[in-house]
Every structure is written in structure tokens, then in C-alpha cells.
Amino acid sequence: QVQLRESGGGSVQTGGTLRLSCPTSGYGIYCMGWFRQRPGNKREGVAALDSDGTIEYANSVKGRFTISKDNAANILFLQMDRLKPEDTGIYYCAAGRGGHTLYVLSGLLPFDQNDIETWGQGTQVTVTS
Secondary structure, eight states: OOOOOOBOOEEEETTOOEEEEEEOTTOTTSEEEEEEEOTTSOEEEEEEEOTTSOEEEOTTTTTTEEEEEETTTTEEEEEEOSOOGGGOEEEEEEEEOSTTHHHHHTTSSOOOGGGOOEEOOOEEEEEEO
8 A cells, every 4th residue: 555645735825726636555455535624723524435436525625525436546636626715724635445535535524533544745725815
């Protein structure tokens, strides 16, 4: 398993687009996803892609963010469109095999580190108004 390492963060204006990437070699049976920590807020799940193809999103990003995986290249993506200032934060690529991992990483359940086995160091996303 490679160490999870995010890339693609940056600074954009409201309405802009960013695409985050994360190599995932060795995590074929894991639920993969993204969580974030916004300034002054607790960590929260954003989007998750389970090993069976199930995808879930947090309500706050549904319709704007898209999680996907290039299985040939073993890369997890988070396409972020129509970004808002409230999307500003540090975004982490994460993996887990727990029964709740899908729901924690997608924000459908409160963030619980016990449901996540590993995550990267994060990449900063800044959306200016």
C-alpha cells in the first residue's frame, strides 16, 4: 500500500473548479474517500467511494463535487465544481474497511477517526469571494 498523498489543492474564486488527486495503489478492497477540516470546524466527511462502487456525498457538496477512481492508474479523484468560500479548508484522502467508513467519509455520520484506517497529510483548498 502506498502512503496516501493528496495533490491538486489551491486557491480559486467563488464558482471556480479544483480537482484533487490521491494515489490508491494497494487499497482495492477499501472504502476510499475525502474528508475536510474547515477553519473553526470539526473534521467532516465529504465524499466516499466503496469497493463495491457505492458512492455517497455530504449534503453540502452534493451536485457540486464528484468522487471517482481511475482503476487502471489507481488514483482517487475529487472533482470540485462551483466552489464556495465555505468549502475552504484542508482536504484529506482517506481509506478504511469499517462498517461505517462509507457513511463517515461521506458525512452521513459524524466524523469518527475509529472508522478510518489511514489518511494523507492534506491539501489546502481556499475559495475567495
